Amino acid sequence: MKPEKSVSFITYGCKVNQFDTDKIISNLPDNFKVVTDKSLSDFCIINTCTVTDNTDNQFFKDLKKLKRDNPQIITLVTGCLAQTSPEKLNHLENIDLVVDNANKYLIPKVLSKPERYHKRIISNIFDIREFDDDFENIYENRSRAFLKVQDGCNYRCSFCIIPFARGRSRSLKEFKVIEKINRLNRLGFNEVVLTGIHLSSYGKDIGSSFEKLLNLIDKETDIPNIRLSSIDPADTSLDLIDLISSSKKICPSFHISLQSGDEEVLKNMRRRYKIEKFNELINYIRQKLPSSCIGTDVIVGFPGENNNLFNNTVNFIKNSELNYLHVFPYSDRKGTPASISKDKVDDHEKQKRSKILRELSNNMKLEFANKFKNIVIKGIKEKNNKVRTNNYIDVSVENSNVSQGSIVEVIINTVEKDKIFGTIVGPHLQ
Ligand code: SF4
Known part of the structure; x- marks a missing residue:
């Protein structure tokens, strides 16, 4: 029998990356067990993200501490930073092995015989043309399951490194x-979240479409709840909204990336839609699904975004049907067109603008939750005495014995500055 080995994980970034970590776990050799305590780990797999400077820096800081506190550990670095910037990892003594995204599927083999592999396993991500679907996920202690149905992106927004990762x-x-x-x-999940790097591109490579997929899911599955992760306004038609609004499964919760509310900035970002199109879309959602939550991503301090252009974004958001924002200060990603622009916004100004938008987002969230006070809403029971409603309101509830992942009905009682309180009023009868 092979000696037992232990492995721990650190995952940065988006749900797709989390999904990839789960996939590695589910394919580990039999003699490997997953532990959380790093001091008991033989290996640590670090699944990186490189969407901003901050995520890179956080990784370098955590890596140093990890090796300092656990000198016995063998580190294997994978993920988007390993794919886009393997040269940044070369000189670091704290790293034992590097396996990029293109070769992630090899990780279980590498762990079995690390001495057989060179320090770096790197290849061209653009050589991969097919979705790798040999994966049976395990979901422990989760209220919902994440299902990656798409990977990669064929577009080239001027700030984004993701297609190269x-x-x-x-x-x-x-x-x-x-x-x-x-x-x-069948395993007991009541909600599945469809994820992807560019979910709206689903199907274009296999003669299908996102609309067709949702139609099939609606007809051919019995899952009570389907939730969509982020979609791109350029590829979202009013027909798709019609389909979602007539579905009993798809949650009335949308995350549609705006990035900027100013036409000139949008153009410089090389986004493929105009503000008018975005606005038409969210107004249509509100009309068809009045109770839906609509959120978006906004980048602040994009090169060339002066105060006037930023204010255009603020005004657009204030007058829109949006209910929350994810705010990202712009950060240079090497090799992208935006990174060589001369007209940069200084960090202090970016922080100031981020603060303005985050405060606006908090107010929008509370205003949205207030609309549903004393109304029965369907949701999923989370751990830590929380319910996430189908329209994406996180409600704190009294300690209850309702099990995690169950479908419940909840009433919002009070909405306070940073918390929303409610009561579970019963199981939801489908
Ligand atoms: S931001 Fe643009 S390039 Fe990046 S993943 Fe989204 S659509 Fe693709």
Whole structure:
């Protein structure tokens, strides 16, 4: 029998990266067990993100501490930073192995025989043309399951490094998506979140479309709740909104990336839509699904964004149907067109603008929650005495014995500055 080994994980970034970590875990050799205590780990796999400078810096800081506190540990660095900037990892003594996104599937083998592999396993991510779907996920202690149905992106927004970390857009075949959702439902999950790097591109490589997929999920699965992660306004049609509004499964919760509310900034970002199109879309959502939550991403301090242009974004948001914002201060990503622009905004100004938008977002969230006070809403029971409603309101509830992941009905009682309180009033009868 092989000696038992232990492995711990650190994952940065988005749900797709979390999904990739789960995939590595589910494919570990039999003699490997996952531990959280780093001092008991033989290996630590660090799944990096490189979407901003901050995420890179956080990784370098954590790595130093990890090796200092646990000199016995063998570190294997993978993920988007390993794919886009392997040269940044070369000189670091704290790293034993590097495996990029293109070769992530090799990690279980590398762990079995680390001495057989060179320090770096790097190849061209653009060589990968098919979605790798040999994955049976394990979901422990989760209220909902995440299902990656798409990876990569064929677009080139001027600020974004992600296509170089993730490669071409590729999709999981429709019948596999249906099979996996039904399996997750049989395992007891009531909600599946569809994720991808550019979810709206689903199907373009396999003669399908996101609309077609949602239609099939609606007809051929029994899962009560489907939630969508971020979608791109350029690829979201009013027909898609019609489909979602007539579905009993798809949650009335949208995350549609805006990035800027100013036409000139949007153009410089090389986004593929105009403000008018975005506005038309969210107004239509509000009309068809009045109770839906609509959130967005905004980048502040993009090169060339002066005060006037920033104020255009603020005014657009204030007058829009949006209910919350994810705010990101712009950060240079090497190799992107925006990073060589001369007209940079200084860090202090970026922080100031971020603060303005984050405060605005908090107020928008509370205003949205207030609209649902004393109304029964359907949601999923989370751990830590929380319910996440189908329209994306996190409600703190009294200690209850309702199990995590159950579908419940909740009433919002009070909305305070940073918390929303409510009561579970019963199980939801489907
Ligand atoms: S659509 Fe633009 S921002 Fe989104 S992943 Fe693709 S290149 Fe990046």
